[in-house]
Amino acid sequence: MIEDGFGDIIGKARAGMGMTLKQLAHVTQLAVERVRLLEECEDDPTQEECRRLALALHLHPGALEQIARRDYLPYVLQNADIRVYSCQVSAMRANAYLCVEQAKMAALLVDPGGDVSTLLQLVEKNDLTLAGVLITHGHADHTAGAAVVANRFRLPVLAHPQEYVTERSAALNGTGSYHVGPISVRALHCPGHTQHGYAFMVGDALFTGDTLFAGSMGRTRSVTAYSRLLESGRRLLALSPLIRIYPGHGPVTTVEQERMNNPFLAEYYSQI
Numbered sequence: 106m107i108e109d110g111f112g113d114i115i116g117k118a119r120a121g122m123g124m125t126l127k128q129l130a131h132v133t134q135l136a137v138e139r140v141r142l143l144e145e146c147e148d149d150p151t152q153e154e155c156r157r158l159a160l161a162l163h164l165h166p167g168a169l170e171q172i173a174r175r176d177y178l179p180y181v182l183q184n185a186d187i188r189v190y191s192c193q194v195s196a197m198r199a200n201a202y203l204c205v206e207q208a209k210m211a212a213l214l215v216d217p218g219g220d221v222s223t224l225l226q227l228v229e230k231n232d233l234t235l236a237g238v239l240i241t242h243g244h245a246d247h248t249a250g251a252a253v254v255a256n257r258f259r260l261p262v263l264a265h266p267q268e269y270v271t272e273r274s275a276a277l278n279g280t281g282s283y284h285v286g287p288i289s290v291r292a293l294h295c296p297g298h299t300q301h302g303y304a305f306m307v308g309d310a311l312f313t314g315d316t317l318f319a320g321s322m323g324r325t326r327s328v329t330a331y332s333r334l335l336e337s338g339r340r341l342l343a344l345s346p347l348i349r350i351y352p353g354h355g356p357v358t359t360v361e362q363e364r365m366n367n368p369f370l371a372e373y374y375s376q377i
């Protein structure tokens with residue numbers, strides 16, 4: 106199941122555009138109570154309601170309707186060179202990942218936001234070298250287990266210093282390439298969900314944290330942050346279509362599928 110339903114998506118877009126429920130009801134000519142009900146996921150929208158809300162919130166109508174029908178589930182093939190394993194951590198069900206570069210028998214932990222012992226068991230069982238920890242952003246559901254693992258295995262932690270700091274931090278600055286042990290990582294600055302969020306690319310695997318989910322995006326706290334998040338999302342979807350996206354919450358997807366199906370971003374791609 107994807108991370109966000111219809112109500113979550115319209116709620117995020119409305120907040121991001123700085124609209125009140127009443128304003129959205131006015132623009133769409135729906136009753137305030139009806140909009141509230143839909144936003145709280147207590148009823149499904151009709152096709153017409155979905156269309157009006159999509160237009161008012163600058164979301165892609167077709168992509169939004171597909172989510173309202175619960176019809177979107179991305180399909181992704183594993184890759185033999187870069188293998189990615191995941192486990193869910195914290196009450197927020199965040200995804201922690203183990204990204205393995207098979208040829209080098211080396212691995213990175215991405216967003217160990219809690220107990221990642223199942224991923225560490227894979228490291229041991231497959232005789233991999235754990236080379237470092239990558240932190241997409243500073244929220245606890247993505248970082249809570251990082252210091253323990255980094256100290257235990259003496260690993261560098263790649264994170265923006267304003268997002269997360271440990272004794273073992275290797276500071277990120279802007280967009281660029283980094284070597285974490287034998288593994289090359291491209292770090293892409295993605296402000297929006299947080300001020301200095303990052304996405305990390307290892308081979309053709311892209312770890313997006315809460316910048317981009319299958320069919321949705323992370324929450325923002327202001328109108329400016331929302332427009333930054335949309336920009337970050339567009340930059341990520343400008344990458345090669347076959348890149349596999351491993352988000353901070355929800356299932357794995359690809360750049361190509363998000364260009365077509367993500368209600369926040371498909372509008373932009375349908376226009377170019």
Ligand SMILES: [Fe+2]
Pocket residue numbers: 242244298315323
């Ligand atoms: Fe977050």
